Amino acid sequence: MRTARLALLLVGTAILAAAAEWSAYDWSGVRNWLPDLIAGWALLVCGVVAWALRPQSRSGVLMAAAGLAWFLPNFATTGIQALDWPLAHLLYAHRGVLVALALTYPVGRLYGHRDAAVVAAASAVAVVAAVWQNAATAIVFSVVLVAIATRAHLGAVGRERRLRQAAWWATAALAAIFAGVALVHLTTSAAANASTLLAYELSLAVLAVGLLAALIQAPWEAQRIGDLVVELGQRSLTVRDRLASALGDPTLQVGYWSPPRETYVDGEGGTLDLASAEPGRAATRIDRDGEPLAVLVHDRAVLDDRGLFEAVAAASALAAENVRLQAEVREQVVELESSRRRLLDAADQERRRLEQRLHSGAEQRLAGLRPVLGSAVGSAAAGSETATLVARADGQLERTLAELRRLARGLHPRVLATEGFDEALRDLAAESPVVVDLSLPRRPVPREVEPALYFVCAEALANSAKYASASRVSLRVVLSDGRVVAEIADDGVGGADPARGTGLGGLVDRIEALDGTLRVTSPPGRGTVIRAEIPLTGS
Numbered sequence: 001m002r003t004a005r006l007a008l009l010l011v012g013t014a015i016l017a018a019a020a021e022w023s024a025y026d027w028s029g030v031r032n033w034l035p036d037l038i039a040g041w042a043l044l045v046c047g048v049v050a051w052a053l054r055p056q057s058r059s060g061v062l063m064a065a066a067g068l069a070w071f072l073p074n075f076a077t078t079g080i081q082a083l084d085w086p087l088a089h090l091l092y093a094h095r096g097v098l099v100a101l102a103l104t105y106p107v108g109r110l111y112g113h114r115d116a117a118v119v120a121a122a123s124a125v126a127v128v129a130a131v132w133q134n135a136a137t138a139i140v141f142s143v144v145l146v147a148i149a150t151r152a153h154l155g156a157v158g159r160e161r162r163l164r165q166a167a168w169w170a171t172a173a174l175a176a177i178f179a180g181v182a183l184v185h186l187t188t189s190a191a192a193n194a195s196t197l198l199a200y201e202l203s204l205a206v207l208a209v210g211l212l213a214a215l216i217q218a219p220w221e222a223q224r225i226g227d228l229v230v231e232l233g234q235r236s237l238t239v240r241d242r243l244a245s246a247l248g249d250p251t252l253q254v255g256y257w258s259p260p261r262e263t264y265v266d267g268e269g270g271t272l273d274l275a276s277a278e279p280g281r282a283a284t285r286i287d288r289d290g291e292p293l294a295v296l297v298h299d300r301a302v303l304d305d306r307g308l309f310e311a312v313a314a315a316s317a318l319a320a321e322n323v324r325l326q327a328e329v330r331e332q333v334v335e336l337e338s339s340r341r342r343l344l345d346a347a348d349q350e351r352r353r354l355e356q357r358l359h360s361g362a363e364q365r366l367a368g369l370r371p372v373l374g375s376a377v378g379s380a381a382a383g384s385e386t387a388t389l390v391a392r393a394d395g396q397l398e399r400t401l402a403e404l405r406r407l408a409r410g411l412h413p414r415v416l417a418t419e420g421f422d423e424a425l426r427d428l429a430a431e432s433p434v435v436v437d438l439s440l441p442r443r444p445v446p447r448e449v450e451p452a453l454y455f456v457c458a459e460a461l462a463n464s465a466k467y468a469s470a471s472r473v474s475l476r477v478v479l480s481d482g483r484v485v486a487e488i489a490d491d492g493v494g495g496a497d498p499a500r501g502t503g504l505g506g507l508v509d510r511i512e513a514l515d516g517t518l519r520v521t522s523p524p525g526r527g528t529v530i531r532a533e534i535p536l537t538g539s
Contacts, residue, residue, distance in 0.1 A: 006052045013044040013064075016071060024074035035201040036074075042205035043067030043094075046212040054215050058108025062101040063208060069094035070204075089129070096127040098174055098204075103149060105170040106215055107163060118148060138182035142175035161249075162220040170211060177203045240266075243296070251281075253297035264295045272297070286317060293317055421450045425457060429475065432461045434490070439476040445484055449534050452510045453477065453486045456518065456532045459507060460488035468492025468528055482536050489529040496522035507532075 017037055025033035047064025054060060069090065076087035100123045101108070110116040122145060125131055132138050149171035153164040177200065184196045244252040255264030255272035264272040274283045274295065286294045294317065416424040422440050429436035445453065457475060464470040470492035478485045498508070498520050511518040516534035 006048070009048045009052070010045060013041060013048060013067070016068070017041040017044065020071035020074035023077050035198050039201035039204045040067050040070035042208040043070060046208040050212050050215045054106075054218075057106055057215060059101060059105050059211070059215060060108070062097060062104070062108050063211065066094045066097040066101060067208075069097050090127075092129055092132055093127055095132070095178070096123040099123045099126045099145065101211075102145070102171040102174045103152075103167055105167045105211065106218070106220065111160065115152070118152075122148060132178075132182070135182040135186035139179045139186075142179035142182070145171050145175045145178075159220075166214065166220050173207055173210070177207065249299050251299065255295040255297070257292040257294065264292075288317055416450060416454055421445045421454065424450075424454055425475065425477070428454075428458055428461055432473070433465050434461070434470050435472045436461065437472065437474045439474075439478075441477050441479040441484075443479050445477065445479065446536060449484055449514055449516075449536075452507070452514060452516075452534070453484065453532060455510065456486055456507050456530065457488060460528075460530045463496065464488070464490040464492060464528070467496070468494070470527070479536075484534050484536060486532045487529065488531075489527060491527045493524070494522045494526050494528055495524040496520060496528045 017040055020040065021027065021033040021037050024036070027033065044064055044067030047060050047062070047067055050057070050060030050063060052060070072087055072090045072093060076084040078084055100119055103119045103122065104110060110119060125141065130137070131141055146168075149164070149168040153161065153168045156164045180203075181196055181200050184199075188196075240252060240254045243254060244250055253266065253272065255266055255274075257263075258265045261271070264274065266272050272295065274297065280300055281297060282300045284296045284298065285292060286296070421444070425438060425440065429438045457477075461473060461475070464473050468490050470490035473488060473490045476485075476487045476489075478487075508518050511532055511534065514534045516532060519531045519533075520528065521531075522528040
């Protein structure tokens with residue numbers, strides 16, 4: 001029955017279109033009547049099909065009415081003055097109907113008295129021939145149409161906002177056609193009018209097909225919440241913005257339940273005060289297994305649709321779960337960084353204890369042997385074998401003490417604890433076989449970063465002397481912009497690679513445990529630059 005009715009209507013539109021073209025052109029001049037037929041019949045057919053497939057929308061009726069209005073002036077050839085005159089003056093009647101269609105698309109209905117007044121006024125003005133006979137006025141009117149649609153879209157919320165967005169696109173397309181025709185008239189000669197009319201007629205046919213296709217697909221009803229659920233799984237940092245866009249409520253607030261605080265918090269961790277919600281707004285709580293999960297503070301009209309509410313609840317639940325997982329990951333990262341620092345502190349303390357034990361134990365005992373050997377050398381006959389052996393033992397003891405002190409310094413430099421960071425670096429520079437240009441900061445380096453920086457400087461100076469064949473080294477420590485930087489640059493052969501076991505590789509973890517970075521730049525033949533940078537806030 002429905003198909004038969006649709007077929008009859010389509011046949012009726014064909015008969016009406018044929019009669020209109022016969023009446024106006026008597027089927028002569030195909031270049032005149034064919035485009036006219038295409039434009040009017042496209043509006044009629046698309047309108048009838050839209051009304052049949054989407055009977056709840058009146059946009060199909062308005063589109064068909066625009067097609068009917070398109071053909072009416074063609075019948076102003078009856079020879080009856082009382083009939084021909086009004087029909088001839090309906091040349092722009094179709095534009096008034098098209099304006100109403102675009103502004104109310106896709107529902108074809110008005111949203112209130114104020115909306116009715118605006119649409120009625122715009123449609124009435126569109127019928128006036130003087131508006132379109134002046135190109136500048138036509139362009140201004142087209143801009144006003146877009147402004148009306150924009151204001152209506154921005155002032156709506158929820159489902160109405162999505163529908164108003166579709167109306168905006170329809171109005172913008174129609175206004176572009178009107179303004180385009182007027183602009184051509186404004187900038188070209190009258191000889192181009194035939195081509196302009198052809199373009200206008202074909203544009204209306206394309207617009208009718210586009211509006212019908214959109215009505216059938218109804219993207220404003222296939223809410224973007226489904227896609228939103230997928231997107232939230234990929235990027236949860238824009239949860240509020242994505243939900244607000246999908247729901248059409250720019251003022252939407254999203255809160256997540258915080259068990260430790262027993263309240264809802266926003267994405268930045270601030271408390272969400274539900275008691276102070278403004279009039280006209282509602283708070284929708286989302287639970288999982290009876291436990292609070294999230295809350296949406298929104299315009300009351302947004303979540304009237306139960307299906308929409310369930311989709312939003314699913315998306316919000318996923319978002320809340322993502323936020324919780326991210327918070328857990330952040331906590332684990334913080335705990336990992338704290339663990340690394342605790343291990344570093346424990347290692348430094350253990351190194352300090354070992355250094356103290358070596359200094360107060362083995363080093364002191366070996367140093368106590370020096371006077372004994374000195375007495376033995378004094379009591380032995382000069383040149384005797386005993387004197388030679390004692391002297392050799394004394395030299396061996398001196399070398400052992402020196403190696404023991406180097407070992408102790410490698411564990412933890414005593415001078416760093418007793419005399420400070422600056423003096424420890426001066427000792428390193430004085431003992432280096434390479435000339436060192438030393439530059440120290442005016443302010444003291446925080447004690448937490450002293451060992452790490454000291455070992456970087458010591459290793460860099462040792463590498464410059466052993467491997468780089470350097471003749472000069474610049475050692476510079478700077479405190480600025482909330483960070484401490486140690487930079488050691490030599491004029492050696494370059495080509496250093498921390499991955500090949502230069503000793504710097506083991507210091508990377510020490511620097512990174514303080515949230516710092518260690519970079520080695522060593523192009524072959526151009527020296528080596530080692531730069532350690534540690535943020536003071538991180539320490």
